[in-house]
Amino acid sequence: MIDLIKRLPKAELHLHIEGSLEPELMFRLAKKNNVEIPYESIEDVRNAYNFTNLQTFLDIYYAGANVLINKDDFYDLTWEYILKCVENNIIHTEIFFDPQTHTSRGIPFETVITGIKEALADAKEKYGITSCIIMCFLRHLSQQEAFETLEQSFRFKEDIIGVGLDSSELGNPPSKFEAVFKKAKEEGFKLVAHAGEEADFTYIYEALDLLAIDRIDHGVQSIKSPELMKRLKEEQMPLTVCPNSNIELKVFQTYKEHNIKELLDYGLNISVNSDDPAYFKGYINQNFINLCENLPITEGDIVTLVKNSFKSSFIDNDLKNEYLAKVDEAI
Numbered sequence: 001m002i003d004l005i006k007r008l009p010k011a012e013l014h015l016h017i018e019g020s021l022e023p024e025l026m027f028r029l030a031k032k033n034n035v036e037i038p039y040e041s042i043e044d045v046r047n048a049y050n051f052t053n054l055q056t057f058l059d060i061y062y063a064g065a066n067v068l069i070n071k072d073d074f075y076d077l078t079w080e081y082i083l084k085c086v087e088n089n090i091i092h093t094e095i096f097f098d099p100q101t102h103t104s105r106g107i108p109f110e111t112v113i114t115g116i117k118e119a120l121a122d123a124k125e126k127y128g129i130t131s132c133i134i135m136c137f138l139r140h141l142s143q144q145e146a147f148e149t150l151e152q153s154f155r156f157k158e159d160i161i162g163v164g165l166d167s168s169e170l171g172n173p174p175s176k177f178e179a180v181f182k183k184a185k186e187e188g189f190k191l192v193a194h195a196g197e198e199a200d201f202t203y204i205y206e207a208l209d210l211l212a213i214d215r216i217d218h219g220v221q222s223i224k225s226p227e228l229m230k231r232l233k234e235e236q237m238p239l240t241v242c243p244n245s246n247i248e249l250k251v252f253q254t255y256k257e258h259n260i261k262e263l264l265d266y267g268l269n270i271s272v273n274s275d276d277p278a279y280f281k282g283y284i285n286q287n288f289i290n291l292c293e294n295l296p297i298t299e300g301d302i303v304t305l306v307k308n309s310f311k312s313s314f315i316d317n318d319l320k321n322e323y324l325a326k327v328d329e330a331i
């Protein structure tokens with residue numbers, strides 16, 4: 001099974017680039033940029049990664065992002081993730097970034113997007129890895145602030161394929177962002193949203209009906225509504241599930257309680273993703289391996305999950321078919 005996981009080329013559809021900041025790079029950048037971080041050592045950092053829910057993670061994650069200042073920092077951050085893609089056999093990746101985490105600290109939008117973009121261009125040239133960039137609105141901030149971020153993105157429209165919605169879910173339902181998602185759709189952006197990660201399945205209905213999203217990020221709470229499950233299956237709406245993340249953030253108390261196998265067996269369009277791999281103990285292959293070690297996942301399931309990742313990506317059909325053929329070849 002482990003050999004199959006490693007051998008299969010994969011797409012990653014749910015990856016926050018700020019969540020790929022490894023402690024070693026955090027320390028290097030803190031020193032270079034003279035930014036104080038509340039840790040004495042790398043070991044100290046890893047010990048702090050002991051979360052009880054989404055918010056306890058987000059507090060630490062936003063503090064870590066403070067070390068990112070210059071274009072080169074965003075380049076290095078992205079390049080390190082690309083090296084992990086090579087290790088994990090990820091041949092296509094659709095990465096999230098959170099512009100407001102940086103613009104609120106006075107870092108220009110352009111600095112962030114340019115650093116990320118240049119690393120992704122080099123990834124294509126050096127390794128043939130293809131990619132898209134999705135800009136997420138922070139849902140704990142206002143819709144007005146999301147509108148301002150959307151405006152800032154217009155200059156970089158050819159670099160950004162879609163918009164997403166992340167950060168503190170509870171108390172910040174998709175309905176809060178209905179107007180800005182409508183505007184983003186009119187502007188031609190693809191739409192995704194975190195929904196049903198910690199909050200209940202009504203958030204998934206809102207994301208579908210009010211935001212008109214193309215993919216759901218997480219969505220694991222859908223299992224509580226048979227009616228929603230039926231709809232997700234009929235529409236083959238993609239759910240980008242992140243198993244390690246769900247365990248680390250205590251959405252499920254243990255791996256054995258994770259519902260991904262049930263969602264998959266029901267016929268939903270599920271993919272496996274790493275979310276914030278530097279914080280959640282592993283990149284995509286480790287997520288697959290943990291699933292196999294804890295749940296009755298079959299080789300057929302792994303192939304389905306991997307094929308779903310390509311089918312649900314935002315690449316054109318020709319490239320999708322080329323990548324799906326590569327998967328078949330690897331099998």
Ligand code: ADE
Pocket residue numbers: 016019054166167168169194197245275276
């Ligand atoms: N930002 C980074 N990771 C996130 C997650 N798992 N949920 C919501 N917002 C996030």
Ligand code: ZN
Pocket residue numbers: 014016166194217275
């Ligand atoms: Zn996420």
